[in-house]
Amino acid sequence: MSGLPDTMQAIEISAPGGPEVLRPVTVPVPVPGPGRILIEVGFAGVNRPDALQRAGAYAPPPSASPLPGLEAAGRVAAVGPGVTRWSVGDAVTALLPGGGYAEYALAPAEHALPVPDGMALREAACLPETCFTVWSNVVMRGGLRAGERFLVHGGSSGIGTTAIQIAAALGARVFATAGSAEKCAACSALGAERAINYRDEDFVDVLKAEGGADVILDMVGGDYIARNLKALAEDGRLVQIAFLQGPSAEINFAPLMMRRQTLTGSTLRPQSDAAKARIAEELGARVWPMIAAGQLRPVIDSEFALTEAAAAHRRIESSGHIGKIVLRVGG
Missing domain, CATH: 3.40.50.720 (NAD(P)-binding Rossmann-like Domain)
Structure with a gap:
């Protein structure tokens, strides 16, 4: 992929356990296959399923990244074969099968939505999940x-x-x-x-x-x-x-x-790509207009750097938060 680094910083689950098992690693930048886009992540959302996966209680689907992270917002860095909806540079927020705690993440093209006009990536990362x-x-x-x-x-x-x-x-x-x-x-x-x-x-x-x-x-x-x-x-x-x-x-x-x-x-992660694409289509038609009308805005509790993922997990598991918790990934 022209112009992209070969490796990236990410957070892995070193072993099932508490927040302390989250550790920074250097891993290869993934390559988008057919129907996939590669997102240069600006912010990633932190969700309770991430904590369950970290604890060993919520295994990712076989085809998903083992890295935690089910939503992210950023810019399209590369597109896979057959993707026509998105172009490099587009600002998107996407539901991910995993891998959001990283500088780059893959997403099915149909599970991405445009970052709403006037919304920062920090807020947009809170929308998908x-x-x-x-x-x-x-x-x-x-x-x-x-x-x-x-x-x-x-x-x-x-x-x-x-x-x-x-x-x-x-x-x-x-x-x-x-x-x-x-x-x-x-x-x-x-x-x-x-x-x-x-x-x-x-x-x-x-x-x-x-x-x-x-x-x-x-x-x-x-x-x-x-x-x-x-x-x-x-x-x-x-x-x-x-x-x-x-x-x-x-x-x-x-x-x-x-x-x-x-x-x-229901639970979201195990559903098929087609089922999630149908939800995304309805969000674009029904919910994104709510955002444009000022009827819906993410509530953000706190922000942590990517390397502070363990602290973000302690925050969500404390149940003291009001709204969403995000990881700052990009510059």
Whole structure:
């Protein structure tokens, strides 16, 4: 690849374990194959699946880079055979199969989107993982519509802050749970009509008083699963995307049947390239206009240098953050 270095700096997982197993390495710059683009990374997003992979609990797909990092923003450095949508120099933000903690990363061309006008790469790097996850689960899977009641748990997380803004832009009534007054205030400022401090209030009681939630987005699991079903309205949809408190629960399914509720869920990384391309197409048509209209903006908690990836992981695992955490990679 003309003009590109042969090697790059990256962060590898030296062995399964805590944040300390993340270490800087020098590795070859990857070469884009058919349908792929090579991105010179400016910023990379940090997400909980990265921490799970580091701990040995979330293996990358066989064809993916073993390096962590599921989203990045930067400029196209090279294009593979058959790529016509992007040209060298284009500013893009992309969902990655892995490899974002590096100076260069590969992405399927159809999983990239243009950096929104006026948005810095720092913010753009926060969009893919959360927007792909929220849109595909809340709208494509959960079917959220204007006027419906929507509840998101972990409202101050990267997923939560994105879900609140997208649901509000769709015209839904938004409710969110969080664990402190500061986090609840952040949820309210983003468009939640009611932020519920789960340490002081029972979200089941709050939602029941409103008629129940039509859609719930949950990443907690455990005993929240049964409680979520109680908080749902008739014909309500519970969408599960993670299990911070574990995937097991004892549930009485009779009310679910009687009240015509739906329990569903998904995880993003194992889905096919074609499935992710369909999500990206919807984001371009439906969510990028929200950004242009000022209805959606990434909330950034903190920024770390690429070599400080371990500190970034400690931050996300502390659950003290509000919004997204990013790694600064490029100059």
